[in-house]
Amino acid sequence: MFPNIRIILVETYHPGNLGSTARAMKTMGLTQLYLVNPVSFPHPEATQLAAGAEDVLNQARVCDNLQQAVKDCSLVIGASARLRHLALTNFNPRQAAEALQAESQAGEVALVFGRERSGLHNDELAFCTHQVSIDGNPDYSILNIAQAVQILCYEIFNAKPTTPSKKVLAAEQLPSLEAIQGFEDHLAKALAASGFLNGASDRALKELQTFFRRARPNQHELGILRSLVSRLEKQGNFYYQQQKDNHK
Ligand code: SAH
Numbered sequence: 486m487f488p489n490i491r492i493i494l495v496e497t498y499h500p501g502n503l504g505s506t507a508r509a510m511k512t513m514g515l516t517q518l519y520l521v522n523p524v525s526f527p528h529p530e531a532t533q534l535a536a537g538a539e540d541v542l543n544q545a546r547v548c549d550n551l552q553q554a555v556k557d558c559s560l561v562i563g564a565s566a567r568l569r570h571l572a573l574t575n576f577n578p579r580q581a582a583e584a585l586q587a588e589s590q591a592g593e594v595a596l597v598f599g600r601e602r603s604g605l606h607n608d609e610l611a612f613c614t615h616q617v618s619i620d621g622n623p624d625y626s627i628l629n630i631a632q633a634v635q636i637l638c639y640e641i642f643n644a645k646p647t648t649p650s651k652k653v654l655a656a657e658q659l660p661s662l663e664a665i666q667g668f669e670d671h672l673a674k675a676l677a678a679s680g681f682l683n684g685a686s687d688r689a690l691k692e693l694q695t696f697f698r699r700a701r702p703n704q705h706e707l708g709i710l711r712s713l714v715s716r717l718e719k720q721g722n723f724y725y726q727q728q729k730d731n732h733k
Pocket of ligand 1: 563566567599601603605620626627628629630
């Protein structure tokens, strides 16, 4: 039912949670499961807890890192009990489900879950465009991972289907994370060459990355940004050459 919405589990420790997640997904019509470095997979306990959802589990794609798992996605929502990445917009489950449903009509989207013990690390949240948290008891709101998957998949199943026009779909055509990263690498090279970046300002680059992921430029805007950096790069080279010539 939702071929463009993927559920990604990062470094899940208990194999039983992999099976329970597959089951939670299938009951709500989701089938695309991605496992980033699962600790034990395949595993009989995973198969056992999948019950009737072994098909989802068996088709799961295993990736080495989160970057690989989300590179073709435009919307990437990280699920976190605590708001750790304050620079990202935070959704409640319904808002997250509506955004996933709407954007999945234009391309691939992902919902990412962290490790049982330590959740998602900050360098992983950096690959997310938004985060979602499920509100609960303020003294104890950390759910079992498969139960968190169940609640969010239930919201996706029940989110009102939108039928955007072709024009809206084209406007919503957002670049993949890989394309945004390509731009960021280009920008980093240009900034390093200009002297703006040095070891100490790597932090500035990270903050810029978060900014671009949050801003989510569309394909056209990304094109403008890329040609802007190329032009500045060329002028920078020209200026640099002139300086060199003046010193000859
Ligand atoms: N000790 C970890 C908890 C991890 S629970 C931490 O402090 O982050 C495993 C995963 O389940 C989390 O990374 C998150 O993706 C999901 N999860 C658990 N409770 C959640 C909640 N209330 N809201 C959103 N996601 C939740």
